[in-house]
Amino acid sequence: MLAVVEHDQVLAMTPAAAASGVRPGMRRGGVLALAPQALLCERDAAREQGARDDIALALLQYTPEVAHAEEDSLLLDISASLSAFGGRLALCRRIRDSIQALGFTPQLSMAPTAQGAWLLARHRRRMQRRSLRLASLQRRLDGLPFAILPAARPHQEWLAGIGCQTLADLRKLPRAGLQRRSDKHILETLDRAYGSAPEIFEWVQPPQAFSAWLELPDRIEHAEAVLFAARRLVLQMIGWLVAQQLAVARFLLSLEHERGRQAIVPTPLEIALGEPAWHEEHLLRLLKERLGRLQLDAPVIALRLQATQVAPMLPPTASLFPEPGGTPGAYARLLELLSARLGSENVLQPAALADHRPEVANAWQAAGDGLCRQTPGDALPRLQPQRPFWLLQQPLALMLRKHRPFYGSPLRLLSGPERIECGWWDGPPTVRDYFVAEGEEAACYWIYRERDGDDIHWFLHGLFA
Numbered sequence: 001m002l003a004v005v006e007h008d009q010v011l012a013m014t015p016a017a018a019a020s021g022v023r024p025g026m027r028r029g030g031v032l033a034l035a036p037q038a039l040l041c042e043r044d045a046a047r048e049q050g051a052r053d054d055i056a057l058a059l060l061q062y063t064p065e066v067a068h069a070e071e072d073s074l075l076l077d078i079s080a081s082l083s084a085f086g087g088r089l090a091l092c093r094r095i096r097d098s099i100q101a102l103g104f105t106p107q108l109s110m111a112p113t114a115q116g117a118w119l120l121a122r123h124r125r126r127m128q129r130r131s132l133r134l135a136s137l138q139r140r141l142d143g144l145p146f147a148i149l150p151a152a153r154p155h156q157e158w159l160a161g162i163g164c165q166t167l168a169d170l171r172k173l174p175r176a177g178l179q180r181r182s183d184k185h186i187l188e189t190l191d192r193a194y195g196s197a198p199e200i201f202e203w204v205q206p207p208q209a210f211s212a213w214l215e216l217p218d219r220i221e222h223a224e225a226v227l228f229a230a231r232r233l234v235l236q237m238i239g240w241l242v243a244q245q246l247a248v249a250r251f252l253l254s255l256e257h258e259r260g261r262q263a264i265v266p267t268p269l270e271i272a273l274g275e276p277a278w279h280e281e282h283l284l285r286l287l288k289e290r291l292g293r294l295q296l297d298a299p300v301i302a303l304r305l306q307a308t309q310v311a312p313m314l315p316p317t318a319s320l321f322p323e324p325g326g327t328p329g330a331y332a333r334l335l336e337l338l339s340a341r342l343g344s345e346n347v348l349q350p351a352a353l354a355d356h357r358p359e360v361a362n363a364w365q366a367a368g369d370g371l372c373r374q375t376p377g378d379a380l381p382r383l384q385p386q387r388p389f390w391l392l393q394q395p396l397a398l399m400l401r402k403h404r405p406f407y408g409s410p411l412r413l414l415s416g417p418e419r420i421e422c423g424w425w426d427g428p429p430t431v432r433d434y435f436v437a438e439g440e441e442a443a444c445y446w447i448y449r450e451r452d453g454d455d456i457h458w459f460l461h462g463l464f465a
Contacts, residue, residue, distance in 0.1 A: 003031055006043040048072065051104065054212070054232070056204045058098055060239035062091065067114075067201040070150060073121065075114045075201065088130070102232050111137045114201070115193035119167075122148055134195050141193055142168035151185035158182075167193075206243040210307040212236050219299035223291045226255065226300060227284070230291075233305035234283055241310070247276030250309035253287065256302040264298045272344070274335045274367065276311040286336055293343070335367040356420050357430055358391055358461065386415065386436060388446045388462035395459035398447065405447055405458040411437035414444070434461070 001016035010026045020035040031038055056066050056074055062085065065077035078091060085091040092108055099106040109129035111117035116137045120129045123144055131137035144167050146152050146159060152170070158181070164170055170178075171190060179187055191197035212233045220226055230253060241248060250272045257264035271286050339347045344366040351365035398405045405411045416435030423430040432448040439445065446462035 001035060001038045002041065003038055004041050004043050005031075011043055051102075054236055055099060055102055055104065057206065057212075058102060058235040058239040059095065060204070060206060060243035061098075061235075061241075062095060064203070064243055065201070066204045068204070069114075069118055071122070073118055075118065077114070077201075078110075088132070092130075098235055101235055113137065113193055113195050114199050115189060116141060116195070119144060119148055119193055138194055142166060142171075146170045149186060149189055151183040151189060155182045206240050210237050210240045210305075212305050214303045216301055216303065219301055221296065221299045223255075223294040223296050224288075226303065227288050227291055230287060230303055230305065231284060233303060234280060234287070237305060237307055238278055238280055238283070241278040241307070241313070244310075245313045246310040247278045247313045248283070248307050248309070249273050249276040249311050250307075251283075252306045252308050254304040254306070255296070255300045256304065257298040257300060259301075266304070267294075267296065267300075269294065270308075272339075274339075276313075278313060282336075289337065339367060356422050358387065360423075362391060388444075388464045390463045390465070391446075392461055392463075395448075395461045398458040398460055400458065405437065407439060407445060407447075407460055409440035411439055411445065411447065413437050417449070436464070 001014050001020060001022075003013040003017050003022055004011045005028060008028050010022060010024050010031060012024070013022045017031075017035060017038055020038070022031050022035060022038065028040060031040065052068065052072060052074065056068065059066050059074065059076060063076050063078050063081045067075045069075045076095075078088075082088055082091060085094060088110060092110065096106055096108060107121050107129075109117045109121035111120060111131045112134045116131070119141060120131070120137075123129075131140055146164055146167055146169065147156055148167075149170075152159065159170070162173075164173065167190065170186070171194075175187060188197065192199050214229060214233055216229055220229070233253075237248065237251065250270065253269040253271070255267040255269065257266065269287075269290055271283075271290060273286070277283065335347060335349075347367045348364040349367045351363045353361050353363055355361045396407075398407055398411075400406065401410055414436045417433035418435075420430060420432045420434065431451050433451070434446065434448040437445045437447050444464035445460055446464065447458055447460050450457045450459060
């Protein structure tokens, strides 16, 4: 059981502590007398504000209009988001799941006015906290106790003494007299809640760059266990991306270890996507695969997530007929998943270079590196001479018989030569004449003649199907 104290008095407690007799306002000594096993924690206002900022940033993925409210609350304008997320029930469910994934238990409500929704959420008793019409909201507000208004609490004894118990009773009082004898904010709050006065908010503004840090409650010694905590940071990054209309192409998760005299350099874990994305399931799946292959050198005590490369968020395709085999980005997501699971060095794709030497032009690169590498300058011409698909890793020297190159049988030259003279800028120059040759068994080979002064040598470099 746990209780939070401020100025040596109980501010909040868990249900288990409340069942043991702990109540708000109770002194520290009284709590320990009733529940010696209770854990008392001092309130940390800075961490509370940081937690509210983290939640607000994560909720930006559902609406760009999120505002801070009194008594540690958040207000969301979801009027334009209902159809995008499948209606009010589905949206409430997703918001609840996101907040719970951040490690908090929300108390949600929905109403035509923000102040009305705030009052419904603050009511502790079990009741219907969703009102879609203003008339039904007003009926529910009428039954709430007037002490739920922060501005009315300093005048609670006076209002109770004149027979005021609910918000309906408070509204029946003369407005001029109530304003003279109490706080003017009471009437302003009531007008906003009942929809008779406009509501103005200062919406949360996301930062220009994303970098979030999370201190872990305990040391983590296995990389797979990092995923549960890293999800909190990923949700914040998704909210930031959606608010900025961006997609992430590369992000960095730093696993921080011991500090001080025995400080250990953080372990970087960089995720590169073949196609920019912003969906939680896809990003977490890539992170899970990479963490599954990671061996920790030391326990992890904190995490830091940074979006190092972003791109504009592309709208969904408006094509009437979908691509066969899935969406256009399905292939890129498959490459990302395979690279995360097997390692980028084990998932390769062809990367043609603008070079006439076959062993240089036919290169490979990591599939997650995006576009194939190209040497600045001229590209290879569109019409290429006839070349085989299968190149030998090392050219094979051929012997001569009757002044003809020999490979199992004398070879007959069918076409050529294709002359290549280049490579002087990065080593010994390459001087070759390539031919398509045929053996007695009708197999075709790609051979070349290398000229070194007056000496001529023949080599086999490729095989035709």
